[in-house]
Amino acid sequence: MSIFVPMKNRKLKNSELNRISPSEYKERAKTPLILILDNIRSLNNIGSVFRTADAFLIKKIYLCGITATPPHKDIQKTALGATDSVDWEYAESTLIVIEDLQKEGVVVAAIEQAENSVLLQDFEVERDTTYALVFGNEVKGVQQEIVSSSDVVIEIPQYGTKHSLNISVSAGVVVWDVYVKLNA
Numbered sequence: 001m002s003i004f005v006p007m008k009n010r011k012l013k014n015s016e017l018n019r020i021s022p023s024e025y026k027e028r029a030k031t032p033l034i035l036i037l038d039n040i041r042s043l044n045n046i047g048s049v050f051r052t053a054d055a056f057l058i059k060k061i062y063l064c065g066i067t068a069t070p071p072h073k074d075i076q077k078t079a080l081g082a083t084d085s086v087d088w089e090y091a092e093s094t095l096i097v098i099e100d101l102q103k104e105g106v107v108v109a110a111i112e113q114a115e116n117s118v119l120l121q122d123f124e125v126e127r128d129t130t131y132a133l134v135f136g137n138e139v140k141g142v143q144q145e146i147v148s149s150s151d152v153v154i155e156i157p158q159y160g161t162k163h164s165l166n167i168s169v170s171a172g173v174v175v176w177d178v179y180v181k182l183n184a
Contacts, residue, residue: 047078048168
């Protein structure tokens, strides 16, 4: 019988994390991922998505419809400066953004529960392809016209009673999964 001996771990200090500056971030090669926020109401969710985008060197964020834009104190509260590093753009129409991206060869994936969706774990990526991930409103999800216009719909499998995740949690789960697959 073996005895478990716990490792002595020490939290790293901020000075040990080798963080890069916003200007260094701008110069780094980006992950071929674009995030599209479709009518997000919560400023805290928007800020959290910016932090996730920063963590994985996301190419760009589109803030669409009623989604608020920086600078705003409630976005900044959760973004912690990521609005300075991650490229972003506001667009009134999510549909026009995705149509323009598709014309550029970007594969648009709505993150939603829908007929004929692909479960996240089954979604396969191609390394030389840029993907745009569309995340929807906290109550209504991704608009049907956006779901219908997307190249693929990705569904996060959920096994509890709610079948609903916070949009910032969904973004973290999906971005991590696609990031790992792109860098495998």
